[in-house]
Amino acid sequence: MSQELPKKNNDNKSEEVDLLVFFNLIGNAFGKVYSFFESIAKVIYKLIIAILLHLFKSAKWYAIGLVLSFVLGYVLDKKTEKKYGANMYINTNFNSTRQVYENIRNLSQLAAIDKDSKEIAKQLKISEEDASHIKGFFIEPDIDPNIQMQMYLEYKEGLDSLALTQLTYKAYVDDLSKYNFKSHKIGVLATDKNVYNSLKTNFITFLRKNPYLDSLKQINLVNIKGRIKDISSQIKVLDSLKNSYLAIRIKESDKSVSNTGGNGTNLYMGNAQPNALLVDESKITTLLYELSIEKTELENEFVLNQNIIDVVSDFPRSGYNISEWTDYKKYTFPIAAFILIFITIMMVNLNRFLKKQNQ
Structure with missing residues (x-):
């Protein structure tokens, strides 16, 4: 029993050491990440300070350049159509x-x-x-x-x-x-x-x-108009024929025999055979409907082709x-002036720096 206690104590100490190492690694990792972002923040901060110092030292040049370029652009905009x-x-x-x-x-x-x-x-x-x-x-x-x-x-x-x-x-x-x-x-x-x-x-x-x-349009319109006229004549004939059959049906209803189960009107005349179909008026109705649709489409086409260009x-x-x-030059000129002044001042400062390095 006494030998097992030291063994357990050693295991606990080993686990504690492992945990300390693990947490140290995590702490070091967070420290490096923090240092990385801290360095970036410092660079950005220094850059902002440098820009502000530059603008403060050269404020009069920027002010003169921006005002003059805006006035010049405004005047040119007034003269531009x-x-x-x-x-x-x-x-x-x-x-x-x-x-x-x-x-x-x-x-x-x-x-x-x-x-x-x-x-x-x-x-x-x-x-x-x-x-x-x-x-x-x-x-x-x-x-x-x-x-x-x-x-x-x-x-x-x-x-x-x-x-x-x-x-x-x-x-x-x-x-x-x-x-x-x-x-x-x-x-x-x-x-x-x-x-x-x-x-x-x-x-x-x-x-x-x-x-x-123009000639092509006229020929096309004449053809469409002729087709509409032909269809109108067909519709008139078929409509008359349909009305005639309906009149015969009414007058001869007592002599007519229907074998189509209501799908149409079957008319028999004279010495016709009992099963000889004279006419199925539903076919005439269907044909009239199809011709009416075709006529409507042609009338629409006639209207749409009235002009070469609609x-x-x-x-x-x-x-x-x-x-x-x-x-607008009153906007673009100040932007261009700002960039030009910035580049000019940077070039002047660079020239001074290089001269000092050579001395």
Whole structure:
């Protein structure tokens, strides 16, 4: 018994030593982490103090530079014309997208590069004063992911099974060009917000002008109109036929025999065989319904194809300011002046330091 007590005491002391070592390791680890963050905090503190000392010593130079640059930028901003913008959204028909893009490129060249306000006024039938305020034309497709998916599904319908396995939606979208879309956004940059009101009438007329597309539109409308007329005649004949059968049914109801279980009206006349079906009026009703739907679709198509280019959203009466804060010199000049003064002072101090080191 006496021999077991010393053994237990030794085990307890060993465990205590292990715990002390473990806690010492943890303490050292926390100490190193604390020292690391402390050193970072000291560096940041010293850096802040150094910057404050630098700004305090050079405050007059910064103040002079910032005030002068702000005044200069403010004066230049007053003399600089403001930038206004507005957008028009269109839908192109009869593959007129390429023509629209070519016309916009032409106008962009005249406005942004040639600065030929006289030619712009001539083409758009506006005053030269209004044309002189126009600084740019822009166009881009108005892309809707839902429309892209619909185009993809329609394209897949015309492919064989092998091509379907090789085509992916991403590959299809990547291969699309701006000419594949019907909807487009046209933007105009100007220095007068009221110039857009004069563009509302003549601008779209200029874009639509194309003799070939005009003739194509007229032929298409004539064909649609003829098809609508034919369908209307068919509907009239079928409706008359249906009414005639209904009249016969009423007058000859006591002589008619129905074997279809209510699915239609079976009429028998003269020496017809007992099971010889003369007409099933439900088929006439179905055909009338289908023709009515087709007529409605053609009427919608007729309306949608009235113009080579449809205006979904026209220019507003006045443009809106599109300038960013970076376009204002009263903001950018002081920032540039501050950076320039800082670099200059740093270079001067570095030069002095190097000279002292050489002495």
